[in-house]
Amino acid sequence: xxxxxxxxxLAQGAIADLDLQLLRRKLRVTQSPCDTNAxxxxxxxxxxxxxxxxxxxxxxxxxxALAEGAKKYxxxxxxxxxISGHSAAHELLEKKLASFQEKxxxxxxxxxxxxxxxxxxxxxxxxxxxxERGDLSIYSAKLNHASLIDGVxxxxxxxxxxxxxxxxxxLTSLTETLKKDTKxxxxxxxxxxxxxxxxxxxxxxxxxxxxxxxxxxxxxxxxGFGVLGEKGHGILEQEGIQSNRIxxxxxxxxxxxxxxxxxxxxxxxxxxxxQKGRPYIYSTATPPAIAHTLLKSLEIIESDEGVKRRSHxxxxxxxxxxxxxxxxxxxxxxxxPIQPIILGSNANALLAAKLLDEAGYWIPAIRPPTVPLGxxxxxxxxxxxxxxDDLRKLITTLKKIEQEINHKANHD
Ligand SMILES: Cc1ncc(COP(=O)(O)O)c(C=O)c1O
Numbered sequence: 001x002x003x004x005x006x007x008x009x010l011a012q013g014a015i016a017d018l019d020l021q022l023l024r025r026k027l028r029v030t031q032s033p034c035d036t037n038a039x040x041x042x043x044x045x046x047x048x049x050x051x052x053x054x055x056x057x058x059x060x061x062x063x064x065a066l067a068e069g070a071k072k073y074x075x076x077x078x079x080x081x082x083i084s085g086h087s088a089a090h091e092l093l094e095k096k097l098a099s100f101q102e103k104x105x106x107x108x109x110x111x112x113x114x115x116x117x118x119x120x121x122x123x124x125x126x127x128x129x130x131x132e133r134g135d136l137s138i139y140s141a142k143l144n145h146a147s148l149i150d151g152v153x154x155x156x157x158x159x160x161x162x163x164x165x166x167x168x169x170x171l172t173s174l175t176e177t178l179k180k181d182t183k184x185x186x187x188x189x190x191x192x193x194x195x196x197x198x199x200x201x202x203x204x205x206x207x208x209x210x211x212x213x214x215x216x217x218x219x220x221x222x223x224g225f226g227v228l229g230e231k232g233h234g235i236l237e238q239e240g241i242q243s244n245r246i247x248x249x250x251x252x253x254x255x256x257x258x259x260x261x262x263x264x265x266x267x268x269x270x271x272x273x274x275q276k277g278r279p280y281i282y283s284t285a286t287p288p289a290i291a292h293t294l295l296k297s298l299e300i301i302e303s304d305e306g307v308k309r310r311s312h313x314x315x316x317x318x319x320x321x322x323x324x325x326x327x328x329x330x331x332x333x334x335x336x337p338i339q340p341i342i343l344g345s346n347a348n349a350l351l352a353a354k355l356l357d358e359a360g361y362w363i364p365a366i367r368p369p370t371v372p373l374g375x376x377x378x379x380x381x382x383x384x385x386x387x388x389d390d391l392r393k394l395i396t397t398l399k400k401i402e403q404e405i406n407h408k409a410n411h412d
Pocket of ligand 1: 114115116117118120145147191195220222223251252253260261
């Protein structure tokens, strides 16, 4: 009997295609905690690629908090929140997260999820379920994260929502389409900080548009929470925004250094999601020890230590902006710890990542479909645990690698 069958042949063919297009991704195994010095496959590398912007993922106070949480609550929640998995630690965490946004979203309530991906699916499909089938228009920024895209796709296929994509750097077409929109519910969806470019969404303008056309504004601040605003409360704090039209989403596996995510919005939306948000209802609650650890993380984010970590990050960003210049490569304009360099072709991005690896750096090539076709890049991210010296050495290395690749291109 043949040990090959149709599905297996298709999978093998599809993987071979990915190889041909230089789009196959590879897992790399780390043997050290997430930090700026990483042991990867038994080699020491300087990592400039995680989303641990504040450098909290290996913070001793958080490591202790997790051990303390496990002693207090055990290691598993045992069930979904609505069955028996909702602990005092979850409840405290939700209250604390709501207090971060209370100045910005009046009467806000928060719901904690195990991941940002699930939060976005729950938020968008949950809102879509508020209407009769098809009576919702969603306006989604073209460069939104895949989890928002998937939430929007689910709302479109299952609830017949109409979907319009918009360019967040040019809002006239968004306004023009909204003007003619007769649907009873309208939802504008945007990343707070665009995850692959690092630029901040024009949240003030989007809110004005939302008010003018009676729309809701969903902001996924996965990369702004902890980093933006004096106290690290995120984009709404930084922009001084207050509105009950905002559905705010933050994730807790990036700046907060642990894992999980939350949605913060008016009480009725949250209550509706508890009743009808399928990704919330049908998934085991995150271990309470994680919620307990996150409480410590929020304490650090708001504290003087958090302020110092953000100020150091801003110093790194400033040095990068001042000192990193290229001959051919394109630097994206960003004032956040996400600082991409666009290389265009997959081959160039892979070559740059390989040369960086040989020089002792961990910065993977980011390729389509994560980024648009022809915009393969190095997504460099800073952590508060990087020193100024770390950054200056990286800048010197990158300049050398660009010259090397240019030289190679001119002589091939
Ligand atoms: C903008 C954005 N939203 C949501 C997520 C998903 O969050 P999580 O990793 O917690 O699932 C990510 C993760 O990379 C992200 O970049």
